[in-house]
Amino acid sequence: MFHLLEKERTIAGPGFNRWLVPPAALAIHLCIGMAYGFSVFWLPLSKALGVSKGLTEAIKCAPNAGFITQLFTRSCDWEISTLGWMYILFFVFLGGAAAMWGGWLERAGPRKAGAVSAICWCGGMLFSALGIHLHQFWMMILGAGVIGGIGLGLGYISPVSTLIKWFPDRRGMATGMAIMGFGGGAMIGSPLAANLMKYFATPTSVGVAQTFVVMALGYFVYMMAGAFGYRIPASDWIPPGWTPPVAQTNNAMITKRSVNVKKVWGIPQFWLVWMVLCMNVSAGIGLIGMASPMLQEVFAGSLIGVQKTFTELDKAQLTAIAGVAAGFTALLSLFNIGGRFFWASLSDVLGRKLTYALLFVLGGLMYCSVPSSAQSGSLALFVGAFCIILSIYGGGFATVPAYLADLFGSQMVGAIHGRLLTAWATAGILGPVVVNYMRDYQLSIGLPRAQVYNQTMYILTGMLLVGLICNLMIRPVADQWFMTDAELAEEKRLAHEKVLDSVIKESGSHEHTSIATIILAWMAVGIPLAWGAYKTFQSALQLFV
Incomplete structure (x- = not known):
């Protein structure tokens, strides 16, 4: 299976429709965007231990119990302020991972980056679910916060370069569609998580661990589908009917x-x-x-x-x-x-x-x-x-x-x-x-x-x-910062672009993308997004009632 993740396997043949790439990007961003909605778990988690012992309220820690104590304690519930560190770590590791492995992504390709993102984000949630079950906050920090944060960074930037190359004529719109998904992730995930916690809740469980498992498995399927949906164009590809600017002076x-x-x-x-x-x-x-x-x-x-x-x-x-x-x-x-x-x-x-x-x-x-x-x-x-x-x-x-x-x-x-x-x-x-x-x-x-x-x-x-x-x-x-032709050629060699071109030319394959395929791809991301918007709109009506 791993050879399917190689960049050489992602080159699109003639006839491939570029409008299949944005839904793939949205599939990943809608999943990792749940990072914005994790606050829906804080209140239930803050009383998880107390509920597990048949109580209706949280078991308070000692007044002098600091953050380090709460990392390893199994005798009292976590404070909401302590749980908030997961949210902070999401975006710290998102930025760090994106900065550290962005160069690797360009050479490995978006499909491999998307798959690694799915493994980290969903694997982190599963490890955190185990941490909730064992009441070990350090496991939640390591799982969702650190490993999941790395998955966030790789998933967030995975489609950027690819979309810009597929849409040189509409760069803003293309990246806007994908990054819109990151904002919409919580819109879908928060009400979904609330419904799952309600379903799994019992007199001795707040249902968060089970919710983590179900969401992680569902997200993994969705994100892997998005990763395998990524395709990259040949290096000399341009949109049909589009003429690149003749000279830089046309728009400096x-x-x-x-x-x-x-x-x-x-x-x-x-x-x-x-x-x-x-x-x-x-x-x-x-x-x-x-x-x-x-x-x-x-x-x-x-x-x-x-x-x-x-x-x-x-x-x-x-x-x-x-x-x-x-x-x-x-x-x-x-x-x-x-x-x-x-x-x-x-x-x-x-x-x-x-x-x-x-x-x-x-x-x-x-x-x-x-x-x-x-x-x-x-x-x-x-x-x-x-x-x-x-x-x-x-x-x-x-x-x-x-x-x-x-x-x-x-x-x-x-x-x-x-x-x-x-x-x-x-x-x-x-x-x-x-x-x-x-x-x-x-x-x-x-x-x-x-x-x-x-x-x-x-x-x-x-x-x-x-x-x-x-x-x-x-x-x-300034001109001094741009790569020379030789440097650009070397970078393309490292990114396997010449290999990709030769693969598609030798195969001589032609991909015909049907309208039905495009519609199904957009429905796969559009229906959850519409459901999330509907639930959000219902909540927003309270402001005017």
């Missing part, structure tokens, strides 16, 4: 040459794009973390028709507004997903630099509008601003691979994108730290809860301003 921001991934750390444009992504993600991820509590604390009782501040609400009323806030969060996830496809596709028309400028300017206006809409009590303007902001957050993720291909060429764009994802890991720490610190500081000086977020919004606007300046500073990459 889109190069026809390529940069070696080993050189990108020293290129100014790489660090400018790094800052563009880091600032956009820092602002967005910081806002995501405070969206739900901010809605509850700002609008408080008015969300349920009661004229009370947040501190005046009783327990039943707090539960009611929490339900409304859950609908708000669901609505934001829809705009996060939709923005990934919309803004990335728009960048094919406007160009990447102009699109990011528009994202930062529009985003800054929305951030600045939030304090005034909150003060005026306008729920519609408040929610509208957040929806646009989340679409910008998702759009920034989806547009950046095409930006990299424009600047650095398509030969090693997957590896370069992997190194750029260290900006995501940085932003995952920077954004929440700034937001949480400012909130605590504002509360400490006595500001009402409804006003503690105002200064934070202006700080996040400042981050977008930094990103805008960095984006405006980006210029075409």
Whole structure:
């Protein structure tokens, strides 16, 4: 079976339809995107040991029991703050794995990378399920957090280079479709996990371990199908009827040459794009973390028709507004997903630099509008601003691979994108730290809860301003950084491109892709995505009822 994973086996013959590749990418991204939805497990896991002993509440650890103690304890339940380390490790190892093994991916091919991603992500979940059964948190950290995080990194970047080569005429749209799947993974996985935990729950089990096993096995089948669905074009392939730009002067921001991934750390444009992504993600991820509590604390009782501040609400009323806030969060996830496809596709028309400028300017206006809409009590303007902001957050993720291909060429764009994802890991720490610190500081000086977020919004606007300046500073990459013809030929040799061309020429095979095959492939990813959108829309309706 292993020889089927070799890059030589993934070359597409004449007649292969490129529209079969995006569903393969979506199949992998929809599975690994569940990383965003792992918080659905925290509450059940925080009382798993107590329930296993027939209790209705968690068995609390000793007050002096720290993180290290909770890694190995079998006598008390884990705290939610401790469980949150799995979420942090997801994105730390995603960025690290993508940066470390991006070059290997370019040479090994997307199919092998996708298969390794499936083994790591699903194997990590199975190992974590065993950790839940044995009540050993270190096993969950190693399984889902570390091994699973490596699978996240490889799976996330596996389709980037391939899609850009299949869609040189629509780079933004192609990568937007795939990365949209990462945003949609939690939209499908969270309600699925909730239903499975409800099904497996018993008086002595919260059902999380069983849910992990079922989801891991299902994800493995889906991801392997996606990996085997990857095909790469011959090196001289171009879309029928498309004419490449005749000269670089036609659009100076889109190069026809390529940069070696080993050189990108020293290129100014790489660090400018790094800052563009880091600032956009820092602002967005910081806002995501405070969206739900901010809605509850700002609008408080008015969300349920009661004229009370947040501190005046009783327990039943707090539960009611929490339900409304859950609908708000669901609505934001829809705009996060939709923005990934919309803004990335728009960048094919406007160009990447102009699109990011528009994202930062529009985003800054929305951030600045939030304090005034909150003060005026306008729920519609408040929610509208957040929806646009989340679409910008998702759009920034989806547009950046095409930006990299424009600047650095398509030969090693997957590896370069992997190194750029260290900006995501940085932003995952920077954004929440700034937001949480400012909130605590504002509360400490006595500001009402409804006003503690105002200064934070202006700080996040400042981050977008930094990103805008960095984006405006980006210029075409200097000639000295591009590979010479000899270096490019050597890189293609290492990537087996000449071998791939000879394989397809010697076989003389012709692949005819039927319309039915394309429809079935898209249904395989479209139906779960539609189901997730439906469940999310149902939850979002609570905001307006």
